[in-house]
Amino acid sequence: ARYRKVDEDFFEELEELLLQADVGFETVMDLMDKLRYEVQRQNIKDTNGIQAIISEKLVEIYESGEENLTGLNMQQNGDLTVILFVGVNGVGKTTTIGKLAHRLKSEGKSVMLAAGDTFRAGAIDQLQVWGERVGVEVIAQSEGSDPAAVMYDAVRAAKNRGVDVLICDTAGRLQNKVNLMNELEKVHRVISREIPNAPHEVLLALDATTGQNALVQAQMFKEATNVTGIVLTKLDGTAKGGIVLAIRNKLHIPVKFVGLGEKMDDLQPFDAERYVYGLFADGLEKELKEIED
Amino acid sequence: MAFEGLAERLQGTIQKIKGKGKVSEQDVKEMMREVRFALIEADVNLKVVKEFVKKVSERAVGIDVMKSLTPGQQVIKIVQDELTTLMGGEQSPIKFSNRPPTVIMMVGLQGAGKTTTTGKLANVLRKKYNKKPLLVAADVYRPAAVQQLQTLGKQLSLPVFALGTDISPVEIARQAIEHAKEEHHDVVLIDTAGRLHIDEQLMQELKDIRALKEPDEVFLVVDSMTGQDAVNVAQSFNEAVGITGVVLTKLDGDTRGGAALSIRAVTEKPIKFVGMGEKMDALEPFYPDRMASRILGM
Numbered sequence: 001a002r003y004r005k006v007d008e009d010f011f012e013e014l015e016e017l018l019l020q021a022d023v024g025f026e027t028v029m030d031l032m033d034k035l036r037y038e039v040q041r042q043n044i045k046d047t048n049g050i051q052a053i054i055s056e057k058l059v060e061i062y063e064s065g066e067e068n069l070t071g072l073n074m075q076q077n078g079d080l081t082v083i084l085f086v087g088v089n090g091v092g093k094t095t096t097i098g099k100l101a102h103r104l105k106s107e108g109k110s111v112m113l114a115a116g117d118t119f120r121a122g123a124i125d126q127l128q129v130w131g132e133r134v135g136v137e138v139i140a141q142s143e144g145s146d147p148a149a150v151m152y153d154a155v156r157a158a159k160n161r162g163v164d165v166l167i168c169d170t171a172g173r174l175q176n177k178v179n180l181m182n183e184l185e186k187v188h189r190v191i192s193r194e195i196p197n198a199p200h201e202v203l204l205a206l207d208a209t210t211g212q213n214a215l216v217q218a219q220m221f222k223e224a225t226n227v228t229g230i231v232l233t234k235l236d237g238t239a240k241g242g243i244v245l246a247i248r249n250k251l252h253i254p255v256k257f258v259g260l261g262e263k264m265d266d267l268q269p270f271d272a273e274r275y276v277y278g279l280f281a282d283g284l285e286k287e288l289k290e291i292e293d
Numbered sequence: 294m295a296f297e298g299l300a301e302r303l304q305g306t307i308q309k310i311k312g313k314g315k316v317s318e319q320d321v322k323e324m325m326r327e328v329r330f331a332l333i334e335a336d337v338n339l340k341v342v343k344e345f346v347k348k349v350s351e352r353a354v355g356i357d358v359m360k361s362l363t364p365g366q367q368v369i370k371i372v373q374d375e376l377t378t379l380m381g382g383e384q385s386p387i388k389f390s391n392r393p394p395t396v397i398m399m400v401g402l403q404g405a406g407k408t409t410t411t412g413k414l415a416n417v418l419r420k421k422y423n424k425k426p427l428l429v430a431a432d433v434y435r436p437a438a439v440q441q442l443q444t445l446g447k448q449l450s451l452p453v454f455a456l457g458t459d460i461s462p463v464e465i466a467r468q469a470i471e472h473a474k475e476e477h478h479d480v481v482l483i484d485t486a487g488r489l490h491i492d493e494q495l496m497q498e499l500k501d502i503r504a505l506k507e508p509d510e511v512f513l514v515v516d517s518m519t520g521q522d523a524v525n526v527a528q529s530f531n532e533a534v535g536i537t538g539v540v541l542t543k544l545d546g547d548t549r550g551g552a553a554l555s556i557r558a559v560t561e562k563p564i565k566f567v568g569m570g571e572k573m574d575a576l577e578p579f580y581p582d583r584m585a586s587r588i589l590g591m
């Protein structure tokens with residue numbers, strides 16, 4: 001393997017790599033402090049083995065002393081589990097619902113979908129195509145109808161038919177639109193009224209291409225709907241979505257899944273170690289190569 | 294937490310300078326560090342930030358700031374000026390063909406807002422330019438993409454050319470252009486599927502559509518919330534298909550929108566429109582000076 005000295009240049013390069021992965025200033029500075037301390041403490045001279053330390057420190061920041069939370073909160077004894085999807089426009093909510101339905105169905109669960117986006121052109125059709133693909137029923141009303149009413153219907157239908165999981169789609173909305181955030185709160189309320197403790201999961205879809213605004217998204221959606229987890233979508237591109245570190249650290253919302261494409265099985269459980277490694281390892285390797293050449 | 298504006302960022306440094314008689318090079322350096330912070334927090338690409346800060350520093354160390362009684366204001370003004378210039382000074386109009394139909398291609402990453410913008414743009418073309426646009430449903434991949442465009446067409450009472458999803462997008466585009474000629478549509482707006490800039494096969498498809506009839510405009514549609522990756526995306530699309538302009542969407546949100554600067558800096562192509570909402574009338578011309586203020590949080 002190639003080694004180099006751990007000096008100021010090295011720290012600066014690492015800092016830049018992480019900033020370019022959208023990790024954000026505060027988190028990067030936090031890491032650099034921890035890393036400098038560790039390098040001194042362990043008297044580390046070259047980059048041999050430093051990747052593991054960087055990973056460890058990043059995971060430490062991410063988890064900030066909390067337990068690792070990646071699983072879904074599923075109801076037992078045949079009780080209905082309700083999962084609500086929220087997020088800004090175009091991040092991948094509907095697609096992720098299709099993928100998650102497929103995943104749960106493969107695990108032997110019966111799944112139903114609720115077409116709660118009655119606003120965007122073609123949104124209901126889109127979810128219905130996914131329903132057909134996966135082979136699950138979709139509860140829908142016509143475009144323009146009240147999303148809360150669709151949810152009410154869907155929860156009733158899911159209970160009647162005794163399905164295991166109901167996954168609810170909602171229209172994309174920007175977090176600064178007060179009316180639309182209120183509407184989302186109402187949708188949430190309707191579900192809770194039908195089943196106490198439901199929705200059992202509120203998953204915020206975040207596009208990995210998003211920059212620092214994702215932190216504000218998470219904060220506002222959490223206030224409106226008590227988000228329980230994040231799905232980080234579009235990680236198959238070149239963007240890394242590093243802001244999820246700050247989101248977990250500051251707002252205590254864990255990433256539960258990552259989206260890796262547009263197909264049915266392009267959804268994977270989140271693995272913190274693997275993820276943080278991906279934030280910087282390739283970049284560092286490339287820098288080393290350049291220095292060598 | 295996030296999103297302190299440049300003015301707030303500079304407060305500390307300004308306070309320090311106030312007590313002194315004049316501004317030193319060291320003071321300027323400190324101010325530039327705050328400028329760097331503010332820009333990165335606004336999602337301007339790191340490399341672009343570096344170039345930019347270098348340029349601003351050169352000006353700031355010059356005469357203007359050092360002698361000024363309000364050095365903070367001076368720095369902000371220089372930053373704002375330079376940003377506005379970088380963002381393209383003037384408003385850039387749509388280019389039309391003198392051999393109609395004018396062909397406009399919409400390209401970009403998944404979920405950026407291409408289909409919605411296709412509808413909005415058709416609306417602008419009809420209302421402001423008196424054109425007779427034809428919308429083309431060339432996304433055969435995303436579930437219900439065709440229905441989405443058809444629904445928008447219905448809302449606008451504008452025709453949508455669609456051949457379902459069993460025919461290749463290139464063939465759909467070819468037939469659409471023929472159809473437009475026959476029916477005397479003077480603008481053809483092609484809505485393409487979202488794709489990753491690293492997806493070679495799908496990027497080739499765009500090149501093939503492009504080769505049918507040299508498009509007058511190829512608009513890269515970009516989500517204004519995009520982070521550091523904006524430069525990779527813009528550069529790749531530009532190299533592969535040769536974009537002529539940019540549409541920045543979802544600017545009705547509260548993002549600083551630093552991606553605008555990154556894209557402009559790497560492609561040197563003008564940002565022509567901004568999306569300000571989901572409705573069909575929410576498309577506005579782009580104003581560089583407003584965008585500069587926004588990125589700086591002012």
Ligand SMILES: Nc1nc2c(ncn2[C@@H]2O[C@H](COP(=O)(O)OP(=O)(O)OP(=O)(O)O)[C@@H](O)[C@H]2O)c(=O)[nH]1
Binds near residue numbers: 087091092262403
């Ligand atoms: N490459 C890639 N594309 C994805 C992924 N997830 C979703 N997409 C694509 O992103 C686009 C938007 O996805 P949707 O599921 O419609 O997003 P949404 O959040 O439901 O959008 P709205 O309902 O309009 O707010 C589609 O073209 C999807 O195919 C992913 O993990 N990777």
Ligand SMILES: Nc1nc2c(ncn2[C@@H]2O[C@H](COP(=O)(O)OP(=O)(O)OP(=O)(O)O)[C@@H](O)[C@H]2O)c(=O)[nH]1
Binds near residue numbers: 401435438544568569
């Ligand atoms: N608030 C807001 N939403 C927008 C704007 N432009 C588009 N959207 C929304 O963003 C989401 C994605 O828009 P689409 O037009 O489907 O995006 P696309 O690029 O065609 O997506 P794919 O075809 O899946 O790649 C939808 O929910 C749109 O309503 C905008 O300017 N403001």
Ligand SMILES: [K+]
Binds near residue numbers: 090403404405516
């Ligand atoms: K997006």
Ligand SMILES: [Mg+2]
Binds near residue numbers: 117
């Ligand atoms: Mg959707």
Ligand SMILES: [Mg+2]
Binds near residue numbers: 407408435485487
């Ligand atoms: Mg589309």
